[in-house]
Amino acid sequence: MAMLTSNLTIETLRKMFAEGKRFDGRGLLDHRNLEVSFDVSNKAEGSARVKLGKTEVIAGVKLALGTPYPDSPDKGNLVVSSDFLPLASPRFELGPPKFDAIELPRLVDRAIRESHMIELDKLVVTPKEKVWTVYIDLYPINDDGCLVDAATIAAIAALKTAKVPGIDKEGLVDYENHKIALPISKETAPISFTFYKLGNSIIMDPTREEEEACEAKVTWGISKWNKQYMINSCQKGKMAVFTKDEIEKMMDILPDKFDEINEKLKKFLPK
Amino acid sequence: MAIKRESGRGATEIRPMMAKVGVIPNADGSAIFAFGDTVAIAAVYGPRQLHPQHMQDPSTGILRCNYDLLSFSVSDRKKPGPSRRSQEISKVTEWALSPVVDLEGFPNTVIDVQIYILQADAGTRTAGINAASLALAHAGIPMRNLICSISVGKLDKDLVVDVDKSEEDFKGGEGPTDFPIAKIANTDEYTLLQLDGKIQPEVVKKILKIADKACEEVYEVQKKALKEVVQ
Numbered sequence: 001m002a003m004l005t006s007n008l009t010i011e012t013l014r015k016m017f018a019e020g021k022r023f024d025g026r027g028l029l030d031h032r033n034l035e036v037s038f039d040v041s042n043k044a045e046g047s048a049r050v051k052l053g054k055t056e057v058i059a060g061v062k063l064a065l066g067t068p069y070p071d072s073p074d075k076g077n078l079v080v081s082s083d084f085l086p087l088a089s090p091r092f093e094l095g096p097p098k099f100d101a102i103e104l105p106r107l108v109d110r111a112i113r114e115s116h117m118i119e120l121d122k123l124v125v126t127p128k129e130k131v132w133t134v135y136i137d138l139y140p141i142n143d144d145g146c147l148v149d150a151a152t153i154a155a156i157a158a159l160k161t162a163k164v165p166g167i168d169k170e171g172l173v174d175y176e177n178h179k180i181a182l183p184i185s186k187e188t189a190p191i192s193f194t195f196y197k198l199g200n201s202i203i204m205d206p207t208r209e210e211e212e213a214c215e216a217k218v219t220w221g222i223s224k225w226n227k228q229y230m231i232n233s234c235q236k237g238k239m240a241v242f243t244k245d246e247i248e249k250m251m252d253i254l255p256d257k258f259d260e261i262n263e264k265l266k267k268f269l270p271k
Numbered sequence: 272m273a274i275k276r277e278s279g280r281g282a283t284e285i286r287p288m289m290a291k292v293g294v295i296p297n298a299d300g301s302a303i304f305a306f307g308d309t310v311a312i313a314a315v316y317g318p319r320q321l322h323p324q325h326m327q328d329p330s331t332g333i334l335r336c337n338y339d340l341l342s343f344s345v346s347d348r349k350k351p352g353p354s355r356r357s358q359e360i361s362k363v364t365e366w367a368l369s370p371v372v373d374l375e376g377f378p379n380t381v382i383d384v385q386i387y388i389l390q391a392d393a394g395t396r397t398a399g400i401n402a403a404s405l406a407l408a409h410a411g412i413p414m415r416n417l418i419c420s421i422s423v424g425k426l427d428k429d430l431v432v433d434v435d436k437s438e439e440d441f442k443g444g445e446g447p448t449d450f451p452i453a454k455i456a457n458t459d460e461y462t463l464l465q466l467d468g469k470i471q472p473e474v475v476k477k478i479l480k481i482a483d484k485a486c487e488e489v490y491e492v493q494k495k496a497l498k499e500v501v502q
Contacts, residue, residue: 099362102355114467218464222472231475234450234466237362239369241460244479251472 004091005212010198013213017201024207029253031205031261036157036268043175046162046182050154052205054144056088059136059154061162061182065125065173066133076123077133080109082140082151089143089208100147105138107192107235108152111221112136114232115190118159122183125167132164134182145211146204148219152192153265159184160269190223190232191261195250197240202249204257216240220250222258229255274429277437278307285421285433285485290401290496292409300410302496304402306433308392313402315410318380326381332374336365336384338399344391360396361386367400367420367453367463373413382412393436394422397451400463405493409500417493418462419486420453423478425470430478432485445469452482456490 013023020028032053040047044060066077082105084092112118123132136158138151163178196206196214203210211217221233231254236242274282286307295301298314305311321327338361340349353361364386374382384406386399397420404418424434427444434449441447448468454461461479470478 099358102358103362106355106359110467114469225469228471230445230469231466231472232469234464235363236461236464237366239366241370241455241462242464244459244461247461247464247479248476251475254472 005209009209010213013210014199014201017198017203022203022210028201028203029257034153034261034264036153036265038157038161038270044158045165045178046158046160048154048157048161049141050150050157052146052150052153053207054142055146055150056141057138057147057150057154058141059138059151059158061158062135062137063132063162063165063173063182064135065130065167068124068128068131072120073128074124075120076118076131078109078113078118078120078136079133080105080112080136080138080155082108082138084143085139088140091143092140103235103237104148104151107148107219107221107233108136108138108155110233111152111190111192111223112155112159115188115221115223115225115230117156117185117188117190117223119183119185123164143208145206145208146194149192149194149205152190152221153261156189156191157265157269160189188223188225190221191258192219192221192233193254193257194219197242197246202246214238216242218242218247218250220254222254224258229258274426274431276431278435280431282430283432283481283484285488286435288489288492290405290492292405292496292500298406298410300406300408300412302402302405302409304398304405306394306398307435308390309394309398309435310389311386311395311398311402312389313384313386313399313406315382315384315403315406315412317382317410318374318377318412319383321379321381327379329378330375332377332380332382334365334369334372334374334382334384336361336368336386336403338364338386338388338396340388340391340395344388360399363463363465364396364400364403368403368407368418370460370462371415371418371455372407373415376413382407382410391436393434393439393449394451396420396463396465397422397453400453401489401493405496408497415455416458417456417490418453419456419489419493420451420463421482421485421489422449422451423482423485424449425468425474425478430474430481432481450475450478450482452479452486454482454486456486
C-alpha cells in the first residue's frame with residue numbers, strides 16, 4: 001500500500017485527536033462547510049454538485065427503459081455507479097476500479113435502496129415487461145476525504161430534482177419532454193455518516209490526510225421513516241476494531257447529526 | 272419476541288452448526304463450517320513470498336482473502352468469476368480477520384485465505400469468516416484469538432439470530448433487516464459490521480448483545496473442532 005501520509009503526520013494527528021484538536025480547528029465530530037447546487041448538466045434527469053470543504057462530488061440521474069429484474073417484476077430498477085476519474089486526485093488512475101471505487105457506489109446504493117426513498121413500484125411502464133431504470137452516477141471532482149458521505153448527499157439532492165422523461169407514440173423515450181417529477185418519498189431521504197478512528201479517537205468528515213491516517217471506519221446510512229430514525233445500511237472497514245461503547249455512542253450521535261445536515265441541506269433545495 | 276419462524280427455531284436459536292478442521296490436505300490450514308444448509312469451506316496457504324514484489328511490506332506479512340460462491344451453490348447458477356459483491360465480501364472478510372492475526376514475524380509475505388461457499392442459504396459471509404478463522408488457527412498462524420461471526424436479523428419488529436434465506440426475503444411491517452457481525456471471541460471488540468434494512472438506532476444496541484450471546488456458541492463449536500484435530 002502506497003504511503004501518502006507520513007508516519008510523522010500520523011503520530012501528530014494521533015496526539016492531536018486525543019486532545020480533541022484538528023489541523024483545521026474543527027471539533028472531532030464537526031463537519032466542514034456544506035454547499036449544494038443543482039443542474040450540473042441539463043441533459044441529466046436531475047443532477048447536483050456537493051462541496052464538503054474542499055471535497056467535491058457531482059451526481060447525475062439518468063432514466064432509461066429496461067426490463068425488470070426477475071425477482072422484482074413490478075418495480076423499476078436502481079443502478080448506482082461511480083468512476084474515480086484521474087481528474088479528481090493524483091491518487092486516481094485510469095483502468096479497472098480499485099476497491100474504494102467499488103465500495104463507494106455500493107454504500108450509496110444500499111443507503112438509498114434500503115430507505116425506500118425512490119418509489120420504484122411507481123416506475124413501471126408495462127408490468128413484468130417494461131420499467132424505468134434509475135441510474136445514479138457519482139463522480140468525485142476533487143477528493144479531500146469523506147467521499148462516501150458527500151456522494152450520498154449529492155445522490156439524494158439529484159434525486160430530489162429529477163424528472164421522468166416522456167414516452168413517445170412509438171414507445172421510445174423522449175428526453176426533450178420531462179413531464180412528472182421522479183416519484184420519491186416525501187418523508188424519507190437517507191444521509192450517510194462515516195466515523196473514522198485513530199488510536200482511541202473517533203472523528204467525522206476527515207480530510208484526505210486524516211482519512212488516510214485512520215485505522216478503522218464505519219459508514220451508517222440513516223433516514224426517517226414513519227417519524228422514526230432508521231439505520232438503513234452499515235459497513236465497517238479497515239483493520240482496527242470498534243468497541244461496543246463506541247458503537248453505542250454512534251447510535252446516540254447519529255439522529256442529531258442527521259437533523260443537523262438535513263437543516264443545512266434544506267436551505268439549498270429548490271422551493 | 273414471540274416470533275414464529277418458518278424453520279420452527281426459537282428467536283435466538285442458531286441453525287445446527289458443523290465445523291471440521293483439516294479438510295484439504297494440500298493447504299497449510301483448512302476448515303469447513305456450516306450454519307444449517309449454508310456450507311463454507313476455507314483454505315489457508317502461507318506465509319509465502321508475496322508477488323508482485325511492490326506489494327510486499329517489509330514491516331509485516333499481509334492477509335489476503337478471497338470469497339466467492341460456487342456456481343451451483345445458489346438457485347440461479349452464479350456466473351463463475353469475481354463480482355463486485357464477492358470483491359466487497361472478500362475485503363470485509365480480510366478486515367474482519369486481520370485484527371487477531373500477528374504477521375509482524377513474517378515480513379514481505381502473504382497469507383492467502385481462500386473461502387468458497389458450497390451451498391448457500393443466507394449467512395454465507397458469516398459462515399465463511401468462521402471457517403477462515405478455524406483454517407488460520409489450523410495453519411498455526413500466530414493469532415491473538417479466534418474470530419466468531421453471526422448474523423442477527425430483524426423481521427418487522429422481531430429480532431432473530433442466524434437469518435436463513437426464507438427470512439431474508441421476509442415481507443411486511445418494517446421489512447427484513449440483516450446485520451452480519453464478527454467479533455473477537457470473548458471481548459467487546461467488533462471486526463465486521465454490515466447492515467441492510469430498517470432499524471432504530473436503539474435496536475442496534477440490543478442486537479450487539481444478542482450477537483455476543485450467539486458468538487459464544489459459535490466459539491464453543493470452533494474450539495471443539497480445533498481440539499478434535501489435535502487429538
